Amino acid sequence: MTALPTNFLNILRNKLEKEFVPHLPELLNKERPKADQDKKQLSRAFSGFVLHKMLNIGIADAAKSVVDDFDDNGLDAIHYEATSKTLYLVQTKFREREQFDEGDAIRFRSGADLLLGQRYDRFNANVQCRKDELNNAFDEAERIQLVVAYIGTGFSAHANAALKELIADEDHHEFGRLQPDVAEYGPDKVQADLLAEQSVGVVNDSLRLSKWQHLGGHRDTHIGVALLSDLVALHKKHNKALYERNIRYFLGSRESDVNKSIQETLRTAPDEFFYLNNGVTALADLVEAPQGTKANKLLRLRGLSVINGAQTISSAAEFVAQNPLCDISKAKVLVTVIKADSEGAFGRSVTRARNHQNPVSTGNFASLDPRQEELRRELNYLGYSYHYRPEATPRNAEVSASIITIEQAMKALALFEVDSRYPYWLKNEISRFQNAESSEYKSLFTQALTGAQLVNKVKFFRFVRDVLSSNAVATRGAEGLFYRHGIFVVAAAMAKKFRNRVNEADVLKQEQINQLLSIPLDECRQHCWDTARPIVGQGRSVLTFFQNQGNTVRLLDACMATTNGLVQSDAYQALKNVADKNEAFPQERVFRYLTTQAPQI
Incomplete structure (x- = not known):
């Protein structure tokens, strides 16, 4: 099993800090360094989150069930559900790169065994202060359920076996009430529950x-x-x-x-x-x-x-x-x-x-792709309203910084792809990216795409679009028309230099985008125009030039080589002289080389 993806881990951490930590019992040991206390609070809050989602109880009630502290004897939360007469014993592991292993299970088993024996003196004050409540729960409970929750890479077979030893022990005084299976709450359920929070509701x-x-x-x-x-x-x-x-x-x-x-x-x-x-x-x-x-x-x-x-x-x-x-x-x-x-x-x-x-339209059918709804829900957590139904797009979508449309997303994502045909298609055949069944659409909206990456790429596209639009208005003749009709060539060349930044885990602030891109974009724009000037607008329409795929691909090649400083590269020149009919798109080797060699901002 894979761990909880970083984008959802960030969402979860933010949710735990804002919604669960304020309701937790106070830490018993406040002498630890603040960094340790903050880390412990997140781990404790995760236990509350698990109960909140699994049992559909309020956040405050779930948080109050947390007994986790620096000395908790292997139990992180205890909750009695009166309606089902079930006592839940919970251990969580809030470490994204680790598996819930045998050592964790043995500690949990030991703590559960002590609690089932009502040895409250072996636990911290969070458990001891609930002695009367827990005694009543033991008297009334018909079922006792062990729960293991984690955000890491899985629940090991050895850990499961260690807990099964407690459950299967016929000599144990709680044999019969202990449920035969350990309830597991892993990364997939965490992600699903986070996304479900942003649904529009069930009718x-x-x-x-x-x-x-x-x-x-x-x-x-x-x-x-x-x-x-x-x-x-x-x-x-x-x-x-x-x-x-x-x-x-x-x-x-x-x-x-x-x-x-x-x-x-x-x-x-x-x-x-x-x-x-x-x-x-x-x-x-x-x-x-x-x-x-x-x-x-x-x-x-x-x-x-x-x-x-x-x-x-x-x-x-x-x-x-x-x-x-x-x-x-x-x-x-x-x-x-x-x-x-x-x-x-x-x-x-x-x-x-x-x-x-x-x-x-073909674009309407993209709304049937579950990936679009997943992205809408994730972007809600990041403060952005994502609209993937074209006809339902708000009138102020083009001027609102917090609204992202599917068309903006398609254009922004396509700019960062390697395929040499994409800038031409963005200009002349946008429908290729709107068809949810097409390979072009599928190359953009992958499962690996995170909400933060989508936002960052859209911010990049908007910045480049606005700068080039201003240049198009301020510049006369063929140069102005080049900025207008060749926007996707310039933006694609620039995107390859910014790919590391947009793929970071967090959303970039607009001020960062402006500061990072202003000078490099101006240089890239000038390099691209200097490269295009001899061939664009010479006895032909600039628009007509960009309506030809071969022209667009050759110009993109020259612009990327120039702006990346690779025109004299022996490796680049050698690749240009290699013809391969099996390439997936025109000059595939050349463009993959130009992309990987693009100096990063």
Whole structure:
């Protein structure tokens, strides 16, 4: 097992410091150096975090269950859950590069054995002050559960075996109440729970259908007619959460003729709405139909997500809000509810298929990639709002420092790739990066990409874009047009010199970006223009020049060689003379060499 990735470790540390440490019992030994105390506090807070997530209890209550201190006898947290009559004994290991090993398990086993024997005198004051509470818990508990939590590289087999010895000991006085398996809470669960915190919420609600039909078989499906007013009520109650897996959010009636038509029908002929509308399709994790008849059935829905028909419901909701006196009670719509996990493979395939009938762009389908939602949630922790549904992008996205769009992300990420064709495609064939099934898209949004890296690359792109745009406005003739149309060539050449910086674990401050890039970018810009001047704008349109892939690749090669000081390099010249038909992209060896040899800022 891999350890908790650094980007999520940073998020976790920040969360522990801000939310859990203030609620912890005071440290018993405050004579230790401050660095040791701070490190211990994070470790203690992690125990509270584990209980908070595993048992769904409040942060304060979870923190109060922590007994970890510099002398804790192998137990880090103790919590009794009255509803399940389960006593939880927890040991955590908050070290990212270490495995929960046999030594850790033996200490835990020893401490658990002493506590099960109610030898409170062998523990610190955090345990002793809870003596009465723990005595009551031992009297009431029907189950005792050992919990091992860690952020490192795994839970070793030897450690597991050491704890199993305690559980399997038939002579032990707690044999029978000790649960047969050790509950494990590792890096994958930590990451999943952190991401889950930034979800838009789960919609659990009910919907009444008339003329209801149940189609069983391979996919449990419910079909019927719903009052549009009932769907509007769901919209008002749950807002965007109702459409979380929809490809698009509401466009607004001003921006869509379809939405204007929907609202006009509601205004003039609501009883005709059913015949003029394609209907609504939704997915739900669980569908129950316990009440009513086929003529009038109430469905109970868990994990509801409207995957097709958001425009219908949202347009109607907007109409009702703007026209409160209009009666839409006669408006009805055909509804199909399919039992399926909206985030699973089948749910995504249904969403894709149902939306192929609509005028959606290739870029919209990127919203079905779970990676996009993971990045949105991670960026929320970093203070950035990430929008991966093009039509749902805020109007101020281009001028807001805290908003990142998927198009900005695509452009920024592509600049740091080695492929010589990417600057040309960014200028002329951006759709290559918008198709979630394409190799170009997959090369950008990898599992290895962290939120901090994405933010840093977007900040880099914005800085270069703004500087070159200013130069384009201030400079006349071919040079100004070069900065306008050749922006991706200059930015790609510059990006290779900044790749170490953007891949750091933390988000770079804008002041750092400005200071680090200002002079090197000006030098790179000038080198690129000096290289381009003899061939760009000489008897041809600058735009036409950059609309040719061969021109763009050759210019990028020359610009990178010049700005990296490699024009006279023997290795560079030797690679240029090697022709290989098996290369993945034009001059692959050359560009890989230019990239690896780029001096870092």
